[in-house]
Structures are given as C-alpha cells and as structure tokens.
Amino acid sequence: MxxxxxxxxxxxxxxxxxxxxxxxxxxxxxxxxxxxxxxxxxxxxxxxxxxxxxxxxxxxxxxxxxxxxxxxxxxxxxALLPKVPERPVATREIDAGGVPARLYTPKGLADGSPLLVFYHGGGWVIGDIDTHDTVCRYLAVHADVRVLTVEYRLAPEHPYPAAPDDALTAYGYAVEHAAELGADPSAIAVGGDSAGGNLAAVVGLLAERTPAFALLFYPATDFTVRRRSRELFAEGFYLTDDDMVWFSDHYCPRERRAEVKASPMLADDLSGFPATYLVTAGFDPLRDEGEEFARRLEKAGVRVALRRQEDLIHGFANTWSLGGRALEALSEAAGALRTGLYAGPRGRN
Structure with missing residues (x-):
C-alpha cells in the first residue's frame, strides 16, 4: 500500500x-x-x-x-524541482554509438560551440537522463554550450564495467560526430556528478582523445580506501556511508575495485588528464576522495581548480532551483566550464 x-x-x-x-x-x-x-x-x-x-x-x-x-x-x-532556466533549450534524442543520449542546445547558440558530455549521478544504480534534466539545462544555458547527456547502462542489471564502457563509447561518438552535433571538435569537455563524476574522470584518463576540460561535481574516485569524510558524514547529510556500500556492492565486484575504470585515483600516470574544475561539498562522505584526486592531478602537473563548497551537501547541483547556496555553487561551476572552454589553452575566443 x-x-x-x-x-x-x-x-x-x-x-x-x-x-x-x-x-x-x-x-x-x-x-x-x-x-x-x-x-x-x-x-x-x-x-x-x-x-x-x-x-x-x-x-x-x-x-x-x-x-x-x-x-x-x-x-x-x-519531480519536486521541475524549474528550468528561462532561456529555451531544444532537445533531441541521439544514438551515441549504441548508447542512448540527449542533446541540449540553448536557443541562439551558434554552430561550432563547445560541447559538454555529461554523465548523471546515482551510484551507478539509480538516476537517468530525466533525473538530471534541469542540471543539464542550467549548464547549457549558463555556460553557453551544448550538452550531450548519456544514458549509460545501470547496475545490477549491467554491472561494472558496463557504465565506463558506455561512457567512453558516447564520448568517442561525440568526438567523431562533433559537426553533426553542432559542436567544435577541439572544445569537447566531460563532466558529471558523483558516480557521473567518476565516469567523467575515467573518460578523462582513458579516452583516445583527451577532453578539452573536465567538470567534476563531488566525484567518487577510489573504491579501495575509506577516508575520514566517510566517517564524519556517515549519517544525516543525504548521501550516507551505508548508501555508498549498497551502491558499490551492486556495481563493482571487490576483486575489480582497484582497476582504473573503477577507481581513477589509482592510475599510474595522471599527467595527461584535462584541465579540471572539481567541486566538493563540505558535508559529504565523498569529500576527501574528491579532494585527494584533485591534489594528485595537481601534483601530476594538471591545471586544477579545486573548490570546496564547505556548507553544502552531496547532490546540491540538483537543487539549484530552490535558490540560495546551491544556485550560487552551480553558477560558479557553470562559469568555470564556460571559462575553461572559451578561454582555455586551445585559444578559443
């Protein structure tokens, strides 16, 4: 009942x-x-x-x-938070090399714009294109980019490595078909939140063509170590430690959790990773592993902007329509994405 x-x-x-x-x-x-x-x-x-x-x-x-x-x-x-930006955004469904995806194009955006390939969060088990629709619309409008959001396969029906395999396939499709998507092939970024941030990090490491930029929201980066924030914020702040155990057990066998496709933190060489904006939430079990990943990227010579939104919780990007601090934090991330793609090392103007 x-x-x-x-x-x-x-x-x-x-x-x-x-x-x-x-x-x-x-x-x-x-x-x-x-x-x-x-x-x-x-x-x-x-x-x-x-x-x-x-x-x-x-x-x-x-x-x-x-x-x-x-x-x-x-x-x-x-469904509780259906608000979308005022600027209209056109959408169309895409077959990204056999992986379902959706392309967001803000009204008036010229052909040859940058493109963000976005992977939704949800612990590799829940979530889909629709649960992150408003986030993609916001990033498209406020970063002035096209967004291709990816419907990768979910566990437990499709356990690891189905999700990172789909993530890599969809990104490869975006690179190969950039013109058809209205995008500049030299300005394709990857991004995602939580589990999606994990997948974006995997793509940043393993894709044949390195993305132009990475936008990582409170990413999961290492299945093999429980860091201090997992204990500090184990209960009471939306995502719990028990949730992470449940997601992990549904997604990836223990004997494979040290593989780079699962734990990008453990890659031997991070030096080829794209320039990155990585944002964590202060009251989040995943805070410390996200920040350690950023520090390791910086040590490897990668240009990284690490931002801890210390007063927020995991999942804040999805609550931007309520205004306040979540909106401020997502606005800052959209600005970083826009700057990284329009004024980055590829010399766009």
Missing amino acids: ASLVEMVPPSVSGRVLRSVFALPEPVKRLIVGAPVRRDGQRLALDAQLLLLMMRLEGERRLGGAGVEQAREGLARTK
Missing part, C-alpha cells in the same frame, strides 16, 4: 517546498533550529532546511531498499 507521502502528488510537495524556502531567513532559522557544525564547517541554512523537509516528507535512503524503489525515490525527488 502506498504511504501517505507517496499519495501526495510531487507537484503539491514541490509547491510546499518552494514556499518554505521563500520564507525570510530568520523564520527558516526558527524552523530548523540551531546551526549544524562539524569539522570546522557550518552547514548552510538552506541545506539544513532541505534535510529537515526531506525527513518530514518521509525521506527514503538513496540506496538500501530494492533497486526499483530506490530508482522511484530519486525520480520523485526530480
């Missing part, structure tokens, strides 16, 4: 959520209570309010339930 929460249409829950976020800050502080501090950081009021609203709505863990229930849960979250 459906729960009371599931009986409430997402459109109604979404209106309530947006109404609460529109309240004056002193009122929101009264609702959520005292600030949350951990590891020398203070959680953003918006993030604290979102976590409270999720609990009141009967938040389900990202992982841990049945696979279909987990997928339905993330799809409902997307």
Whole structure:
C-alpha cells in the first residue's frame, strides 16, 4: 500500500517546498533550529532546511531498499524541482554509438560551440537522463554550450564495467560526430556528478582523445580506501556511508575495485588528464576522495581548480532551483566550464 507521502502528488510537495524556502531567513532559522557544525564547517541554512523537509516528507535512503524503489525515490525527488532556466533549450534524442543520449542546445547558440558530455549521478544504480534534466539545462544555458547527456547502462542489471564502457563509447561518438552535433571538435569537455563524476574522470584518463576540460561535481574516485569524510558524514547529510556500500556492492565486484575504470585515483600516470574544475561539498562522505584526486592531478602537473563548497551537501547541483547556496555553487561551476572552454589553452575566443 502506498504511504501517505507517496499519495501526495510531487507537484503539491514541490509547491510546499518552494514556499518554505521563500520564507525570510530568520523564520527558516526558527524552523530548523540551531546551526549544524562539524569539522570546522557550518552547514548552510538552506541545506539544513532541505534535510529537515526531506525527513518530514518521509525521506527514503538513496540506496538500501530494492533497486526499483530506490530508482522511484530519486525520480520523485526530480519531480519536486521541475524549474528550468528561462532561456529555451531544444532537445533531441541521439544514438551515441549504441548508447542512448540527449542533446541540449540553448536557443541562439551558434554552430561550432563547445560541447559538454555529461554523465548523471546515482551510484551507478539509480538516476537517468530525466533525473538530471534541469542540471543539464542550467549548464547549457549558463555556460553557453551544448550538452550531450548519456544514458549509460545501470547496475545490477549491467554491472561494472558496463557504465565506463558506455561512457567512453558516447564520448568517442561525440568526438567523431562533433559537426553533426553542432559542436567544435577541439572544445569537447566531460563532466558529471558523483558516480557521473567518476565516469567523467575515467573518460578523462582513458579516452583516445583527451577532453578539452573536465567538470567534476563531488566525484567518487577510489573504491579501495575509506577516508575520514566517510566517517564524519556517515549519517544525516543525504548521501550516507551505508548508501555508498549498497551502491558499490551492486556495481563493482571487490576483486575489480582497484582497476582504473573503477577507481581513477589509482592510475599510474595522471599527467595527461584535462584541465579540471572539481567541486566538493563540505558535508559529504565523498569529500576527501574528491579532494585527494584533485591534489594528485595537481601534483601530476594538471591545471586544477579545486573548490570546496564547505556548507553544502552531496547532490546540491540538483537543487539549484530552490535558490540560495546551491544556485550560487552551480553558477560558479557553470562559469568555470564556460571559462575553461572559451578561454582555455586551445585559444578559443
């Protein structure tokens, strides 16, 4: 039997959520209570309010339930936040070498623009093109690029290495068919969030043609080591440590987790990786492995901008339509992508 929460249409829950976020800050502080501090950081009021609203709505863990229930849960979250940028964006479905994909083209964008190949998050088990539709639209509009978002195969039906294989295939298609996509073949970036950031990192390392830029949101980079942030933020901040165990166990056999296609951090040579903007969230179990990957890239001579949004939680990019700190952080990332592609080493102007 459906729960009371599931009986409430997402459109109604979404209106309530947006109404609460529109309240004056002193009122929101009264609702959520005292600030949350951990590891020398203070959680953003918006993030604290979102976590409270999720609990009141009967938040389900990202992982841990049945696979279909987990997928339905993330799809409902997307339905709560349907806002899109004001600038129209045309979309069309693409067969990217046998991998389904969707191309986003902002209105008025000239042919020969840069292109971002984007991989959605969801622990390699949940999520799809639609759950990350608004993120792709935002990046397309505010970075002034085309976006090709990839529907790679999900575990457990298609375990590792199906996802990175699809990621590499779709990127290769984008390079080979750039003109058909309206893109400049010398200005193709890769990007993604969480599991998608992992796949983008794999492509940055293993693709035959190195991407022009990498945009990594709180990426998973190493299956083999549990770093301090996995303990510090194990519970209570949306993505949990138990979720990561559940995702990992569904996705990749333990005996293969040290392979570069699974753990890009472990590559012997990172020097050929593209220039990168890597953003982490302060209250995120994946924070430390993302930041260590950035440091290793820098040590290998890669140009890296590492940005910790220390007051935010995992998944903030998907909540940009609520405004506040999540919108600021995604706007900064879009600006980095635009700069990296239009003013990067390839001399675009």
